[in-house]
Every structure is written in structure tokens, then in C-alpha cells.
Amino acid sequence: MSAADIGIRSSSPGQHSGFSGGANQVRVRAYNERLVLSLVRLHGSLSKADITRRSGLSAQTVSVIMRSLESEGLLLRGEPVRGKVGQPSVPMRLNPDAVYSFGVKIGRRSADVVLMDFVGQIRLQHHQTYAYPQPDQIMQIITSGIARLETQLDARQKERIAGVGIAAPFELWNWADEVGAPPEAMELWRGFDLHAEVTARIRHPVFLQNDATSACGAELVFGVGPSYPDFIYFFVGSFIGGGIVLNSAVFSGRTGTAGAVGPLPVRGSAGETRQLLDIASIFVLENLLRERGIDPQPLWYSADDWIDFGAPMELWIRNSAAALAQAIVAAASVIDFGAAVIDGGFPPWVRQRLVAATIEAVGDLDLQGVIMPDIIEGQVGSQARAIGGASLPIFARYLIDQNVLFKDLSEI
Numbered sequence: 001m002s003a004a005d006i007g008i009r010s011s012s013p014g015q016h017s018g019f020s021g022g023a024n025q026v027r028v029r030a031y032n033e034r035l036v037l038s039l040v041r042l043h044g045s046l047s048k049a050d051i052t053r054r055s056g057l058s059a060q061t062v063s064v065i066m067r068s069l070e071s072e073g074l075l076l077r078g079e080p081v082r083g084k085v086g087q088p089s090v091p092m093r094l095n096p097d098a099v100y101s102f103g104v105k106i107g108r109r110s111a112d113v114v115l116m117d118f119v120g121q122i123r124l125q126h127h128q129t130y131a132y133p134q135p136d137q138i139m140q141i142i143t144s145g146i147a148r149l150e151t152q153l154d155a156r157q158k159e160r161i162a163g164v165g166i167a168a169p170f171e172l173w174n175w176a177d178e179v180g181a182p183p184e185a186m187e188l189w190r191g192f193d194l195h196a197e198v199t200a201r202i203r204h205p206v207f208l209q210n211d212a213t214s215a216c217g218a219e220l221v222f223g224v225g226p227s228y229p230d231f232i233y234f235f236v237g238s239f240i241g242g243g244i245v246l247n248s249a250v251f252s253g254r255t256g257t258a259g260a261v262g263p264l265p266v267r268g269s270a271g272e273t274r275q276l277l278d279i280a281s282i283f284v285l286e287n288l289l290r291e292r293g294i295d296p297q298p299l300w301y302s303a304d305d306w307i308d309f310g311a312p313m314e315l316w317i318r319n320s321a322a323a324l325a326q327a328i329v330a331a332a333s334v335i336d337f338g339a340a341v342i343d344g345g346f347p348p349w350v351r352q353r354l355v356a357a358t359i360e361a362v363g364d365l366d367l368q369g370v371i372m373p374d375i376i377e378g379q380v381g382s383q384a385r386a387i388g389g390a391s392l393p394i395f396a397r398y399l400i401d402q403n404v405l406f407k408d409l410s411e412i
Contacts, residue, residue, distance in 0.1 A: 047089035103390025108238035113145030132181035163205035163393025167214035214388030216243025223379035236344030303382030321357030343378025
């Protein structure tokens with residue numbers, strides 16, 4: 001998942017090379033160093049011999065690189081593993097505290113700012129809800145959120161921040177009706193350069209990517225990616241979005257919108273043709289609750305703290321699953337995906353019910369001539385968009401994208 005491959009925008013790394021100490025780590029790594037770090041990240045831990053075998057580099061080159069990465073604190077030494085003959089091998093793993101990055105998720109009802117470590121774990125987070133996103137409000141959330149999280153870091157940790165990655169829906173001005181906002185309020189987004197505005201206010205390098213694509217990238221890197229080199233990804237947020245992974249790389253297509261999935265035509269419960277996003281999106285559940293006099297606000301407080309809304313939720317899950325099943329069959333008829341991955345801005349128990357209902361709904365469809373993918377739950381969860389955003393600075397500076405990595409391995 002590299003900046004070039006997925007069409008993200010970033011500030012110039014050279015503008016941010018003045019940090020001291022850990023700032024040496026902020027520089028863009030040489031390719032062979034990035035290859036070693038990527039192999040260790042992919043496999044969890046590897047010895048020098050393992051890396052030599054998997055990378056195609058000479059043992060001497062690997063030794064030099066690993067000593068350098070260990071001295072900089074990027075790699076940690078594990079317990080020696082003794083074999084039958086020869087010297088014991090020493091597995092090396094990424095140091096979680098070596099690098100941090102901020103991830104920002106901008107949603108239609110809420111925003112998140114997280115601090116992620118080098119192995120993809122969220123260390124700190126700030127969550128804020130709103131009726132609908134406004135440029136000035138979002139800028140305040142981003143700048144104050146980052147400042148608030150940075151106050152919880154010591155000087156050494158601050159030096160190890162690689163950048164800020166923002167995951168945001170594109171063309172927000174098109175969603176005024178769905179989010180219940182005045183058209184003129186959302187129209188403010190049309191001429192607003194989010195990347196430039198954040199770059200002007202933040203001292204770290206800034207990266208910007210579509211929110212659903214960010215979530216898909218997070219699933220590729222930290223979720224099912226190692227098991228499925230090709231999958232279609234559905235992230236059920238306020239509006240459903242998604243992505244496509246081919247040959248272990250996010251495929252963005254000619255215009256950068258491949259795998260958007262929301263506009264896919266599906267049949268509704270009355271047999272009418274609708275777009276997938278009009279059925280399998282959280283705003284639909286929000287409307288169902290309002291129609292029944294139920295306060296939908298708990299949907300936006302925390303994705304992990306939903307309550308079971310009973311009949312309206314069951315109806316939404318059933319209808320969403322039927323629509324998702326159709327979308328998966330349509331996608332599988334075009335590309336032979338290994339998996340269809342479903343995740344969203346909700347707790348694991350909702351995801352489990354939705355995936356189970358989707359598998360059941362597939363049984364009602366005509367599958368003649370279709371090789372069905374595995375329909376599985378995403379592993380990253382509700383923070384996939386923020387995690388995907390936070391991954392952008394780390395990959396841009398320390399790692400190589402999955403596609404290059406697996407290509408390298410296949411040529412050994």
C-alpha cells in the first residue's frame with residue numbers, strides 16, 4: 001500500500017527532516033531496509049537466516065541492515081531459538097514504540113483522531129460526534145485532537161511521530177440530504193482543500209485518502225490480507241463503501257474510485273432496483289429508529305457500544321444482508337475473488353450477525369456459473385478507517401506495499 005499505488009496526497013517528506021534523535025527514523029528508509037522491516041512485519045518475527053532466504057539479499061547485507069535497524073530501535077531482539085546444530089537463531093520483531101502516527105477518520109456523524117504504534121495498535125484516541133461535518137469544525141477537531149493526544153506523550157515519543165493520515169469521504173457536498181444537512185452548509189466542502197488546510201496547521205507530514213479505501217488498506221495490512229491476496233471489501237459506515245484488493249494490493253482503478261461498491265444496483269425488499277448504499281448503510285438504520293420514535297444517537301457515541309435495538313435492527317440486518325449478498329454475487333461474476341470481507345462501524349456482535357445473514361441470503365440467489373468467494377468478517381473492526389489513515393505515513397517512510405513485497409517473495 002504505497003502512496004503512488006493508491007493515489008494519496010502527501011506533503012513533502014523533506015520538509016519534515018529536522019527532528020533530532022528519533023528524527024533519524026522519520027527519514028524515508030532505503031529500499032532494502034524497508035524490505036527487511038516489511039518482511040518482519042508480515043511474519044511477526046524473523047531471524048537473520050529467515051530474512052536472507054526470503055529477501056534474496058546476501059547474508060552480509062542482511063546482517064548490516066539488521067544491526068542498523070536494531071541500533072535505531074526499530075527492531076527488537078527475541079529469545080534465541082536453539083536447533084540441533086550450529087548457533088541458535090535470534091528472531092527479530094518490530095518495536096511497537098519505535099514509530100507512531102496519527103490517524104484521522106472523518107465521518108458523516110463523527111470524527112476520530114487516533115495515535116497508532118508501529119505494529120498497528122491504537123494507543124490513544126479522541127472521538128467527537130456532530131450532526132453533520134463542517135470544514136471549520138473538522139479543522140478544529142483535527143488540530144485540537146492531535147494537540148490533546150500529544151500532551152500525553154513524552155519528548156522522545158513526540159520525536160517518533162511519522163505523520164498524520166486522514167481518511168475522509170470524497171465529495172462530501174453530495175450527501176446533504178442523507179445526513180440531514182442544509183445544502184448550503186455541505187456546499188462549503190466543494191472548494192475546501194482539506195489536505196492543504198491541515199498541512200498548514202500541523203507540523204507533521206500529512207496524507208489524505210478516501211475513507212473506505214483506507215479501511216480496505218487496513219484490512220489488507222492488518223487483517224485478512226496475508227490469507228487472501230484477492231478480496232472485495234465492504235465497510236458499512238454511515239454510507240457503505242469498500243475497496244478491491246488484487247494481488248495483495250489495493251486496486252484504485254483509472255479514476256481512483258474502483259471498489260466504491262455503494263452505487264451497485266441491487267433489488268430492494270419490494271423488488272425495486274436501488275443502490276446498495278440506500279439499503280446497507282447505517283443512516284438507513286438511523287432512519288428506521290427515528291420512524292419508530294427511538295433515539296438513534298447511541299449509533300454515533302461509540303461504534304463498540306451499540307445496544308440491541310430489537311426489531312428495527314433485525315429488519316436492517318436482514319435487508320442489508322440481502323443487498324450485500326446480491327452485491328457479492330455480482331462482484332464474483334466479474335472477478336474470482338477469494339473472499340468477500342464485511343466490516344463496519346459497529347461492534348463485533350453486529351458484524352457477526354450481518355455476515356451470518358449475508359451467507360444465508362446468498363442461498364436464495366441463482367449461483368449458476370458463479371464461483372463464490374468466502375464470505376467472512378473483517379478482522380480490523382470499527383476503527384479500520386482511522387487505522388488505514390494512520391498506516392499511510394508509516395508505509396510511506398518505513399515499509400513497502402504488499403504488492404511489491406509479495407512480488408519480491410515470488411521471485412525468490
